[in-house]
Amino acid sequence: MILAQTAARNVGIVIFAIVIVGFLVYLFFNLLEGRKEGGSEIELAANRKPYFDDDILETRKLDQSLLSGLFLLGVIGIALPLYWLGEPGRHEGLVDNTLELWTERGAEAYEENCSACHGGGGAGGIASFAITEQGTGEFVASVDWVAPSLTSVLTRFTEEEVTYTLNFGRNGVMPAWGAPGGGPLTAQQLEIIIVYLRSVQKDADAVQAAVEDGLVEGARLEWVARDPELSAELRDAHFAVARANQTGISSLIEDAQSELGAVQAKIGETFPNDEMRAWLDEISDPDHEEYLTYGRLLFTNRADAGAYGCARCHTNGWSYDGANDLDIAGNPLNEVDGEPGYVQGGGWFGPNITGGAEVAQFPNVDNHIDFIRKGSEDGVRYGVSGQGGGQMPGFSNRLDEDVFVVNEETGEKEAVNWPPSLTEEQIAAVVEYARSI
Template identity: 25%
Template sequence: MSFGPLAVAIAVTVLAIGLILLANSGRAPRTGEVAPNLAPPASNDEMESKRLNKTLTWALAVSAFMAVGLPIYFATELGRQSAFEEKFLEESVHRGEELFVEDGTSGHGFGCAGCHGAGAVGGVATFNEARSGVTVAWAAPSLNDVFYRYSRDEVRYWLVYGRQGTPMPAWGVEVGGPANDQELDDLMNYLESIQITQQEALAQVDPRVAEEVLKVRDVDRIFVDAIESQQLTIAEIEEAPAVAAILGNLVRAADSETNTPAGELTQLIANAPNGLDTDRDGLSDDDEAKVTRLLDDAADRLGRDTLGTTNIRIELDPLNSFSELNSLGEPTRDLQTVRNVAAALRAELGAVAPVAANQESILAGAQAGLEALLENQAAAKFQVDFQNIAERSFDDDLETASRAYGLYSAYCARCHTSGWSAGLPFTVEPGSGALGPSLRDGRTIVQFPDADDHVDFIINGSDNGIGYGTNGIGRGWMPGFGAVLTEEDIRLIVDYERGL
């Protein structure tokens, strides 16, 4: 229990009593009373009696209270302030978690988890690759270890200004974003609260290295998947007008300006129940048969039985109010089932209709993207010759060369290899430069004639306004990897980069 508040309460009470006595002492004397300064002085016998003892006793009591109470208050006040700081930080972390997890449509948040993954373990973001125009799964970095690489001020910089040319937007209000200083503090406090241990960060190195090496060796399959995905996109664009017509006939809204009637399913739901409803589920028996027929035909023509998690091929029973289960496996009344299907069809129509209306330009862009993929495949700029790396930089040690490349690709390529974040089909030569400078053609040797300086730079990163290497001036953009990589691994990266 904290004695601070009790001490404060007692002190306030004593002060209040003193003020009351002071106020009373200033009142006019009662009739017949003689002012103290006019009355004869009290004798020594009167003064040195119980009156003096009483006054001294009160003085001693107050002195004792102050002597004991003030230290107690001082001691407990520190704990109270510490508890307040802990509670304030806890509330800030909670607000930051909401900002990280929720997006602008479902709550007051920024939707960071949509790209960086639940728990900030890393993820992907849908993005158009600039050179090809192809929609890709852009690799978003993990943030549950970000403070091992960047300082708090550097993290704030990236939150405020974002990274142009990537899915990372600018969040700071000073550049037109929605996040004020407190929200940024809350978000960073949350990220600090979920940082993994250094041992966990070091344990991730080998799996990440193995993944990067495997990608290079599995490049043919990766390219085939990317090309097939783009071909499927082109096919969907070509089919968009027909799909939009099928969906529109079912669920479009009526348009009085063009005299276009509502879709059949839209009309049926609006007029339900329309006739005999044996099972009292909100749909007439005839309408249930009609819905089953309409949706069977639509599923056949669309070539699919589901849209997302919604089953569009349903069979309604006029004698059963709960003919189908919803996406959660729960029994649903037939009218609600039809409404759910109609909502899924309308959502699909909303996505397909703009594509159908702008098919020519969208199709041209998609075909150009396919051509870019085929050109990238033929150019093979992504190829990595491990044997050549071993001969050039690692005394023919193929295993060490593979690890060095894997380390570079896992920890450096995001900023120093063009196209890396978009995926291997869009990646060009290692060290070609992206957010960070090119490392090819001996540029690292020019900047760091002494390899040890190069090692120190990767360990510590850059600081804003502080020089590095021969002519470098830091901006705080280069992270430090000394907390997540061993010096031995960092030296492998240095040897690899100096051989590019």
């Protein structure tokens, strides 16, 4: 379309040039004619000069006038449709340019305001956060809170829901950015950041690859947990890093981190990727006795800073890896029955879904699955007694009628269809797990 636009512009330039040249030629001959004047004023005054006789006026002169009229008509007849033909191109060029400009400016605004926590290009990252005692406000620990990757956020939330999160921040960990929440950015700045986010969304294959990488990581830790010696070794290494972090002495931190890295490398060799993938393949079968473990690994998936998992919202402490971190008194931040760990699904930002709560909320499993596919909608009721706040993400694909992409094969404009975060099989597995806890 930009091509059409330049073609129309070229035609315009050529016509303009013809008109200018024509005018100059006319001027030239006119002046030449003027210069020929001379002699007695009475004889040559323009209004007294005998004009052409009727013979010439009615033939040659008439033909000349008609012809030049016809020529002008022809020029207009060609130029006007050409101009109108170029109009959509110009309009589209404007839209394209605006989108391009917004994406560019959004990228700048993103890098300036968001990348410190969410990583370059929305890849996901970490926010430093101080945990304090509820009520007293006493300092408990400084933690690394995962800031989810934003490269698939537009499939799980509508742009309106993302705008809400940007306006008001999230749980005090992410500050408010929009004016309604007292933040520093204008509505338009938020809008261009979202336009930028459209440009960094992953395609379906990349999302699935990330989900599967997260599952492999989770599977490995599952196998470590089944080996008491190895899991004690890993936990000690994590705690050593936590203690070193609290000293703030960089040489100590580096040493502890390299020790942790060594343990992790050993674990990687003990439980290699291909074995983990093969095991995941087996347990993803609904008839396998460890099918619920597969569901739990989906629930706790840490890939892309937790973007595809549930635990970051439904499990207290999961976002800052509290079972592997210590408070200033040296105790694990998250414990279950005196052991470092989590109450999966015990509730945090999202409600507590344990103790059969979900079977009561969704007596029909299909409704439960449908809720996970679509997520909640602000002000819309769900299940038996649920009241949606628009904050529970949808894990299936999301068709957005307001955002268009050009189909590369047909060249047609289509509503964008953001790829699913989880496959239908994965959604069924995570629901099965959620109903079991």
